Amino acid sequence: MxxxxxxxxxxxxxxxxxxxxxxxxxxxxxxxxxxxxxxxxxxxxxxxxxxxxxxxxxxxxxxxxxxxxxxxxxxxxVGTLLDASAQHAGRTGREALTLAAIAIGAPRTRVDEMLSLVGLTPDESRRRLRNYSLGMRQRLGIAGALLGDxxxxxxxxxxxxxxxxxxxxxxxxxxxxxxxxxxxxxxxxxxxxxxxxxxxxxxxxxxxxxxxxxxxxxLAGQGTVVASLDGARLAEALRREGHAVSGAADGELTVDTDGETVGRVALQAQVVLTALRPAQGAGLEQMFLELTAGDARGTNGQEAVA
Structure with missing residues (x-):
């Protein structure tokens, strides 16, 4: 393929x-x-x-x-949408799609299909684009991207x-x-x-x-989160095995290894576990901010080429 x-x-x-x-x-x-x-x-x-x-x-x-x-x-x-505002403001939504269909050789039936698909009503399709909201322009742009199947x-x-x-x-x-x-x-x-x-x-x-x-x-986290009836004892046992442990002994601990290993150490230490799960990732927003910190823009920054 x-x-x-x-x-x-x-x-x-x-x-x-x-x-x-x-x-x-x-x-x-x-x-x-x-x-x-x-x-x-x-x-x-x-x-x-x-x-x-x-x-x-x-x-x-x-x-x-x-x-x-x-x-x-x-x-x-290839269907593209790079700038939904780059459309003739004097045309209706239906006219814009119809002209696009003629230009690329798509069946005219695709116009009604795409208008329905993106949720633009017959009344909305007859409005001039100058009267479209930004969201309506986006829907029309997506319809245009899908027009050629x-x-x-x-x-x-x-x-x-x-x-x-x-x-x-x-x-x-x-x-x-x-x-x-x-x-x-x-x-x-x-x-x-x-x-x-x-x-x-x-x-x-x-x-x-x-x-x-x-x-x-x-976005996956690394390590394991664990809670037990004796956090201090479990933490000590894990550290003896060479694992890094963080968190409060009277709460959840985060360990730099997998859950099976944590479970085996707890069994050997005769500690009852009350929770055991993979550590969660920080999420896309935090990863984005960390990895693009060098691109952070101040209030006086000038717009660069996107």
């Missing part, structure tokens, strides 16, 4: 400034991949290169085994402007798309939503990848 999105040593320079710095990763079929980073980290630049809108200084971005510009009618294979979705901040109900709807939409064996690359600042939606995460800071892997593995 062809890897759906493959980024190979991608670099983009603007004079002395490097927006994307030797980035390599893949986004696979059947997987929602979260593409994260602070403002100015290079996410949007990388996505524009993938979609053929910005040339790379070096390296390559391939979709379905080819560069975007080399695909035959790429809009039927693509195998790949590349979405930059698709939840921007959506209310909680809309975000929940989008999560199900993307999950269903990936479950069909298709590929989703999703950029978002809504970290809690990405944590619930993405199977894998690519995180960049200052143009470079700072973390990548399965979401569950990246």
């Amino acid at each position: 062809v890897t759906m999105i493959e980024i190979d040593h991608l670099t983009k320079r603007y004079g002395a400034f490097t927006a994307v710095d030797d980035v390599s990763f893949t986004a696979r079929p059947g997987v929602v991949t979260g593409f994260l980073g602070p403002n100015g980290a290079g996410k949007s630049t990388a996505m524009r290169i993938m979609c053929g809108l910005t040339p790379a200084s070096s390296g390559e971005a391939r979709i379905l085994g080819a560069r975007y510009r080399d695909l035959t009618n790429p809009a039927l294979q 693509p195998q790949v979705l590349i979405l930059d901040e698709p939840a921007n402007g959506l209310d909680p109900q809309g975000i929940h709807w989008m999560r199900g939409l993307l999950r269903g798309f990936a479950d069909q064996g298709r590929t989703v690359l999703l950029s978002s600042h809504l970290l809690h939503e990405v944590e619930q939606t993405a199977d894998e995460i690519i995180m960049i800071g200052r143009g470079r990848i700072v973390a990548q892997g399965a979401t569950s593995e990246l």
Whole structure:
């Protein structure tokens, strides 16, 4: 099976400034991949290169085994949403989708199907885009991305402007798309939503990848949390075996080993356990802040190339 999105040593320079710095990763079929980073980290630049809108200084971005510009009618294979506001304000939503369908050769029946899918009513579809809310523009943009029934979705901040109900709807939409064996690359600042939606995460800071892997593995805690009827005795026994132990003796202890080992030590020490579970990870937000601390912006910071 062809890897759906493959980024190979991608670099983009603007004079002395490097927006994307030797980035390599893949986004696979059947997987929602979260593409994260602070403002100015290079996410949007990388996505524009993938979609053929910005040339790379070096390296390559391939979709379905080819560069975007080399695909035959790429809009039927790759659905994109990079800027929901980049639509003609004087057209209606239906007109915008109809013209897009004609341009890419998609069946006209897809217009009504997509309007229904994204929850835009017939009355809303007849409104001028200048009268659309941000959330309605996002829904129309998602409809446009799906219009050609693509195998790949590349979405930059698709939840921007959506209310909680809309975000929940989008999560199900993307999950269903990936479950069909298709590929989703999703950029978002809504970290809690990405944590619930993405199977894998690519995180960049200052143009470079700072973390990548399965979401569950990246966010997994290390070690074991244990509680017992004699915490001091258990802690002493664990330390004798060479394990690091933290926490109060009269409460839960965190140990730098697996639960089976903790259980064996407790049995040997004849200590009754009342709780034993894997340590929990810090969560995506804390990991994001720790890994991108160098990109933190002060109140007087200037916006960099995204």
